[in-house]
Structure formats: C-alpha cells, structure tokens
Amino acid sequence: MRKILIVDDDQKTRILLKAYLEKNQYEVILAHNGETFLAEFQRQADALSLVILDVMLPDTDGFALCKIVRRRSNVPIIMLTASSDETDRVVGLELGADDYIGKPYSPRELLARIKAIHRRMGFDNASAPRYYRFLGFTLDTIERTVVDAEQKMVALTGLDYQLLKYFVAHPGDILDRAVLCEETRGRDSGPTDRSLDVQISKLRDRLNDDGKAPQLIKTVRGAGYVFAADVVSSAT
Structure with a gap:
C-alpha cells in the first residue's frame, strides 16, 4: 500500500483527505504544522511514496519544508497553494516539488495527480527498467x-x-x-x-x-x- 504524508493546518481538510485517500487504498499520515510534519517525516521517510505540503502553515511554510525534504529524500512532492500568484508555483517547482494544486481543489483532482505522479515515477509498474x-x-x-x-x-x-x-x-x-x-x-x-x-x-x-x-x-x-x-x- 502506498504511504502518503500530508501537512495541512485545516483540520476539516485533513480529515476529508485521509478518508478519501484511504478509501482509494492509500495509507495516510497527517500533520497539522511544520513541527509535526518533520517529526513524522524523520520516522517515515524511507517508506513514503509521496508528500503533500500546504504552502501556508502556522509555524513555517511549505517552501521551507520542501527544501528540507529534498535534502533528505527524493520522494515526490505535491504542493497546495491558495495563492493565485504564479510565482509561488514556480518557486515550489524550482525547490524540487513535482506538482502543485491551487486551492480550492477537489479530492478527486488530488487523487488524479497522485496517481499520475506514481505512474510517471514508475511506482505502479514493477516490470519497468530501474x-x-x-x-x-x-x-x-x-x-x-x-x-x-x-x-x-x-x-x-x-x-x-x-x-x-x-x-x-x-x-x-x-x-x-x-x-x-x-x-x-x-x-x-x-x-x-x-x-x-x-x-x-x-x-x-x-x-x-x-x-x-x-x-x-x-x-x-x-x-x-x-x-x-x-x-x-x-x-x-
């Protein structure tokens, strides 16, 4: 089962995403701020198939977390941003994110992006060349x-x-x-x-x-x- 770590400071969003993704056969770990995210990431890094970072967090921002993740791991990253400014999206991609989604978004759209990344990375094709x-x-x-x-x-x-x-x-x-x-x-x-x-x-x-x-x-x-x-x- 694919394991995903999500950090978002909105409790309703976290609960909704966890329920939706688990229904679609993903294991989901939740964090509500940068500190809890980093603690979970240190414990789970080698087992994760994807990380989802909210840009706006109470104690840090998704860009800072993206930098830390990239220093430790090549796990795919999706960034969530409420900003309509394209600069935020470009910055995230330059820091090593694999994709971004603008808020508001539907869980169905996020699931499609997750599947697309796993497909592009070859995670869902065991016979693909390494x-x-x-x-x-x-x-x-x-x-x-x-x-x-x-x-x-x-x-x-x-x-x-x-x-x-x-x-x-x-x-x-x-x-x-x-x-x-x-x-x-x-x-x-x-x-x-x-x-x-x-x-x-x-x-x-x-x-x-x-x-x-x-x-x-x-x-x-x-x-x-x-x-x-x-x-x-x-x-x-």
Whole structure:
C-alpha cells in the first residue's frame, strides 16, 4: 500500500483527505504544522511514496519544508497553494516539488495527480527498467538520482528528473511541447507559455549539454524536442 504524508493546518481538510485517500487504498499520515510534519517525516521517510505540503502553515511554510525534504529524500512532492500568484508555483517547482494544486481543489483532482505522479515515477509498474544509461550518465528510477561517468551526483529538481526520465524512456522520438507538459506537469501549456523551454535549457545546463550544439536534448524546429543519445535500459 502506498504511504502518503500530508501537512495541512485545516483540520476539516485533513480529515476529508485521509478518508478519501484511504478509501482509494492509500495509507495516510497527517500533520497539522511544520513541527509535526518533520517529526513524522524523520520516522517515515524511507517508506513514503509521496508528500503533500500546504504552502501556508502556522509555524513555517511549505517552501521551507520542501527544501528540507529534498535534502533528505527524493520522494515526490505535491504542493497546495491558495495563492493565485504564479510565482509561488514556480518557486515550489524550482525547490524540487513535482506538482502543485491551487486551492480550492477537489479530492478527486488530488487523487488524479497522485496517481499520475506514481505512474510517471514508475511506482505502479514493477516490470519497468530501474536504470537508464546514456552518454556516461546513469538514471536510477528507484533512488530517483542521476550520476555522471565519474559517479558524481547530478543535482536535479523534481521537475528536472521527471523531464529527463520521460526523455530517456522515449529516445529518438520527437516529443512536442504539449506531450512533455502533460507528462511532466499533468497539464498542457498555453501557446505563450515558455516555461517548458526554460526548464529544458536548465536541464541541458545541469547535464553539461551545450545548448548551441546539444548531444542529448535537441530542438526540432516547429515540432518539439528529441533525446538524441543512445539509451540502454536495464533492471540491474
């Protein structure tokens, strides 16, 4: 059973989410503030399949907790925000969150996001490869890490990881922006939304992939992007 840790200072919301998610076969641990969340996280970190962080908390904020979680674990993170300011959402993703949901939201929507993240991370597919190796790099889908040819860890945000994982799982395929946004963020992008292009540029930098002459992620003008390196996947 998947185990989820939720921090939200609204008691009614906590109780509602716990009942709804448990009905859908998830084990749920609740926290009402940052202090109780961190205590539970320290106890349960290795067993968690997902963390849900409310941005506004009485003793801290979800951004601070996101930083702490990312220093300790690569567990997927969903952030809940009541702010309509896109900056809050961008900050959360840059800190390592995997997705965000604006308040108010329905439990059904949250469940769909949870399932989508577990699906993207390969948690629900035991036969999926664990390792993807390409141009000296190794991506580990269990540890959610990437190391280079010298076994040095590559620092990636949650969104970086999702994007790279989708690329290496589809080498040689031309992937348009709509597909990449849907698969990595759970939503399509508007015609003026350049956040995906910015994210790909950052991912190239982190992989030392020259944007002017990339070997890994190449732009196909008018069509999208393609992961050009050879990829070998394996279970061990």
